[in-house]
Amino acid sequence: MILCAGDSERFPFAVPIGVGMVRSAINLTRAVLMSPPEFLLFVGTAGSYGRKEIFEIVESKTAANVEQSLLIGSAYTPIENVISAAEDVSRETIVNSSNYITTDEGMAERFLAKRLELENMEFFSVMAVAKEFDIPAGGVFCVTNYCNKKAHEDFIRNQSKAMDLLEEYLQKKGVLGKG
Numbered sequence: 001m002i003l004c005a006g007d008s009e010r011f012p013f014a015v016p017i018g019v020g021m022v023r024s025a026i027n028l029t030r031a032v033l034m035s036p037p038e039f040l041l042f043v044g045t046a047g048s049y050g051r052k053e054i055f056e057i058v059e060s061k062t063a064a065n066v067e068q069s070l071l072i073g074s075a076y077t078p079i080e081n082v083i084s085a086a087e088d089v090s091r092e093t094i095v096n097s098s099n100y101i102t103t104d105e106g107m108a109e110r111f112l113a114k115r116l117e118l119e120n121m122e123f124f125s126v127m128a129v130a131k132e133f134d135i136p137a138g139g140v141f142c143v144t145n146y147c148n149k150k151a152h153e154d155f156i157r158n159q160s161k162a163m164d165l166l167e168e169y170l171q172k173k174g175v176l177g178k179g
Contacts, residue, residue, distance in 0.1 A: 001037035002175070003028065005044050005122050008159065011167065013176055014043055017122065020099045021065070025125040032133050040137035042126045043170065045144040045162045046095060046118040047151055049108040052143050054158060057169045061085040061138040062092040063127040064116055068102070071110040083127040085137055093117045095139060097124030102147035111147075119147055142166045 005024065006016025017027040028040075052058060062084035069075035086092045096116040102108055111119075123139050130137030142162035145154035170176045 001031070001035075001040055002170075003040060003042045003126060009044055009163065011043060011163065013167075013170075017126075020121050021097055021125045022099070024122040025129060028126060028129045029132075032129060032135065036133065037135060040126060040130050040135050041175070042123055042137070042139040043166055044120055044122065044139070044141055045155070045159055045166075046120040046141040047101065047145045047147045047155070048118055048143045049096075049102070049111045049116060049147050050105075051112060052093070052117055054143050054145070054154070055162060055165055056143045057165060058093050058095075058118060058141045058143070059138060060093045060095050060118070060123075060141065061127075062089055062094045063124040063139075064094050064096045065098065065124040066096050066111065066114060066116060067098055068100075068104075068107050068110075071107065071114070083124065083131055085127065085130065095120050095123045095141065097121055101151055103149050103151050105146075105148045108147040118143065140166060140169065142169075 002014040004014035017024045064082045095118045144158040
């Protein structure tokens with residue numbers, strides 16, 4: 001089952017599950033209960049904390065839910081905040097999820113220091129649902145912006161091209177038909 005966030009980020013070949021961690025978790029759980037898939041593939045855009053370039057395509061099987069408050073030492077979590085379906089997590093690009101977009105370059109550097117590379121609002125939910133139902137899963141992302149003060153402006157400007165690049169990538173990889 002190929003998934004996308006929805007709203008402004010829809011693909012004709014993907015099931016939209018909702019924007020953000022809560023809507024995506026609820027809607028994906030409903031879809032999985034109705035028709036359990038063999039594999040979940042999330043396709044979407046992502047912001048880069050600095051190392052990945054604009055329009056770079058990245059595959060990942062590892063998601064995190066690390067909030068800025070954890071990085072500055074004003075919070076902790078008693079629950080699992082990294083989920084991976086990868087055999088070798090040390091080689092993975094870790095995609096961080098939050099319902100908030102990072103616009104502070106200093107915070108982006110702190111995320112990088114924790115080995116987090118990208119930011120996507122839904123991926124942690126996808127990986128959590130996949131783990132709960134024992135479904136193999138992964139994601140393919142195209143970078144639209146850096147996590148800085150221009151994050152939203154750059155995302156808006158680059159989203160359409162990123163979505164086209166994702167579709168082309170999936171066609172080249174044989175995930176989709178040749179159109």
